[in-house]
Amino acid sequence: TAIRALLLCLCLGLPAGGQPFLRLRPSPSDNLPVKDIVEHPDPEYDPKEQDLDERTLRKKLGSHFDPGFMAVAVPVPANASGAAAAAGRGRAALPAELRRLELGPPRGPRLRLGKKARRKVLQWLWAHTHCPVFYAWKDLGVRFWPRYIKEGNCLAEKSCSLPEGMFCKPVKSVTKTFLRWHCQGWSSQKYCTWIPVQYPLISECKCSC
Numbered sequence: 001t002a003i004r005a006l007l008l009c010l011c012l013g014l015p016a017g018g019q020p021f022l023r024l025r026p027s028p029s030d031n032l033p034v035k036d037i038v039e040h041p042d043p044e045y046d047p048k049e050q051d052l053d054e055r056t057l058r059k060k061l062g063s064h065f066d067p068g069f070m071a072v073a074v075p076v077p078a079n080a081s082g083a084a085a086a087a088g089r090g091r092a093a094l095p096a097e098l099r100r101l102e103l104g105p106p107r108g109p110r111l112r113l114g115k116k117a118r119r120k121v122l123q124w125l126w127a128h129t130h131c132p133v134f135y136a137w138k139d140l141g142v143r144f145w146p147r148y149i150k151e152g153n154c155l156a157e158k159s160c161s162l163p164e165g166m167f168c169k170p171v172k173s174v175t176k177t178f179l180r181w182h183c184q185g186w187s188s189q190k191y192c193t194w195i196p197v198q199y200p201l202i203s204e205c206k207c208s209c
Contacts, residue, residue: 047194156168170204
């Protein structure tokens with residue numbers, strides 16, 4: 001019946017039309033970065049000015065506040081561009097396994113190179129196969145505090161393998177705790193407060209199938 005359908009909507013946190021407007025927290029997923037949360041468009045569900053006192057919220061978040069990955073005000077861009085991050089691949093320190101790499105065909109003689117030439121070849125390989133994490137600031141909206149998060153992405157515009165076919169993909173993640181403005185109830189009867197939620201972030205990318 002219509003009454004039972006309405007009660008179900010209320011229990012699920014849906015409007016009477018049956019369309020979901022928000023999720024309380026980011027959903028755990030193997031597919032990072034986290035997709036944007038669809039918020040209820042009604043500003044009545046936004047925190048008011050008195051709910052955004054920075055001193056109070058910092059105290060509530062406590063030791064979870066990480067200035068390296070979260071910001072209260074609009075931050076300076078973390079990376080200029082994906083191209084700039086890709087250009088930095090060659091400047092990154094060569095890993096030990098690459099420094100020990102024997103150059104040459106699998107069943108053939110070793111390729112004999114001078115020290116300088118060998119380093120250039122290895123740097124070229126590293127520049128084409130290294131998978132750095134590209135960071136960019138993301139605005140989570142007024143219903144998160146702090147509202148800005150430095151989110152990691154894996155650069156996947158080009159293949160990272162020779163021959164081509166493999167791409168940079170997330171292999172590790174970390175979680176950061178934020179405050180989420182959460183409302184229960186409807187109109188004048190609703191109760192809203194800040195609650196802690198965990199937000200997963202890519203921390204390492206790797207060249208893989």
